Amino acid sequence: MKKFVAPLLLAVALVASASAAEIKVLSAGAVEPGLVAFAQLVKRETGDDLKIQFNTAPRIAERLAAGEAYDILISPPAVIAQAAKDGKVDASTRVAVGRVGAGIIVRSGAPAPDVTTVDALKATLLAADSIVYNTASTGLYLDRLFEKLGILDTIRPKTTRYPDGASVMEHVIRGSGREIGFGAITEIRM
Numbered sequence: 001m002k003k004f005v006a007p008l009l010l011a012v013a014l015v016a017s018a019s020a021a022e023i024k025v026l027s028a029g030a031v032e033p034g035l036v037a038f039a040q041l042v043k044r045e046t047g048d049d050l051k052i053q054f055n056t057a058p059r060i061a062e063r064l065a066a067g068e069a070y071d072i073l074i075s076p077p078a079v080i081a082q083a084a085k086d087g088k089v090d091a092s093t094r095v096a097v098g099r100v101g102a103g104i105i106v107r108s109g110a111p112a113p114d115v116t117t118v119d120a121l122k123a124t125l126l127a128a129d130s131i132v133y134n135t136a137s138t139g140l141y142l143d144r145l146f147e148k149l150g151i152l153d154t155i156r157p158k159t160t161r162y163p164d165g166a167s168v169m170e171h172v173i174r175g176s177g178r179e180i181g182f183g184a185i186t187e188i189r190m
Helices: 004-019 031-044 057-065 077-085 118-127 139-146 152-158 163-176
Strands: 022-028 049-055 070-075 100-106 132-136 158-160 177-184
Touching: 022 057, 031 132, 049 177, 057 077, 057 139, 070 152, 100 139, 100 163, 118 152, 132 139, 132 152, 132 163, 139 152, 139 177, 152 158, 158 163, 163 177
Parallel strands: 022 049, 022 070, 132 158, 132 177
Antiparallel strands: 100 177
16 A cells, blocks of 8 residues: 555645645545545644545546546546546646555355466356456456456356445355455455
8 A cells, every 4th residue: 555655645745735624535445445544644644634535436437527526536547537538637637546456255165266377267257156246447347357258248147246345245245155256455355
């Protein structure tokens, strides 16, 4: 999370020095644990409040398109690129603050899925009783990945999608078979 904090701290310091003590932040949910901790640090160090709203990437895109404005936007690159193209954000202020990887979730006691090779991952997904992932940026990435692997249409009937990672994990935890879930690493580690 250190790579995330340093650039964001600089951005917050620049915004804070030029604006009021309340800084409006719109962020994707995958960085929530680190951003909440960072907001506490900003409050303690500068006295400024980060007023954070978390949303999925598709919802962030909708909010920006509707004209909502924020001091800081933390979102997947594609959402920011589209917002810049639409004139909703200033592309020259764009700063990469980190990456969030996707991970695999199985319920406690279930065998670990074999994902050691591309072929093993495909076989594991094809053999799964169900596949669960979100409709946010992780899910959009997975759709492209599964399509590239040539299995998206095959696994679609046994796929369940949720709006957030918490619902994905709850589904997998309550499962009784070979459910495989996918989510942002930051959500899995919580």
